[in-house]
Amino acid sequence: DIQMTQSPSSVSASVGDRVTITCRASQGISSWLAWYQQKPGKAPNLLIYTASNLQSGVPSRFSGSGSGTDFTLIISSLQPEDFATYFCQQTNSFPRTFGQGTKVEIK
């Protein structure tokens, strides 16, 4: 199975800050990576697919990059509604696997 490791596990940030979350795959997955945002008590919401493609309706302050084993999600200017937990997921092979999550908290 492909292991997905996110860092950091949590980050404290202020509104307007730039936030960077990284995701590392245990083996190369090309660009087959997605990012999700999850708020408490809610289902995850797709942000990015195929490493860098912004899902329709997602604000442009979210961006994704990377290929192979190392990937990044950037929130360019954190907004109040962005405080949530973020997960990466590899779409390269079965079983589909997720990172453990990164909680973005208010500083």
Add this chain to the structure above:
Amino acid sequence: QVQLVESGGGVVQPGRSLRLSCAASGFIFNSYAMNWVRQAPGKGLEWVAIMSYDGSNKYYADSVKGRFTVSRDNSKNTLYLQMNSLRAEDTAVYYCARDPCSGTNCYGGGYFDYWGQGILVTVSS
């Protein structure tokens, strides 16, 4: 708009069975592969199973293989998850989630573009 609504959750004793349903609307159900993803309380996300648009292909996580069965009824726009021999570690919120592709191994798919609201399954004596 796309809607996925899970039902059938609840409290069940270890070793017993439960069947979850996911009613889909707002899109052509028989054109998409569908997944089950779960989340134990306070934990991360775990993919459980996928079924192709026509039911011809399916894959399972090792943790549920041989105990859970995914199926679909395209005439009813519904996805199912039959869960047998339930264990305490199966306690989780279960989500159904749409794959953007019709097959299980299509190029560019494998992520989950729409999710249901989730349904809680608690396995406890």
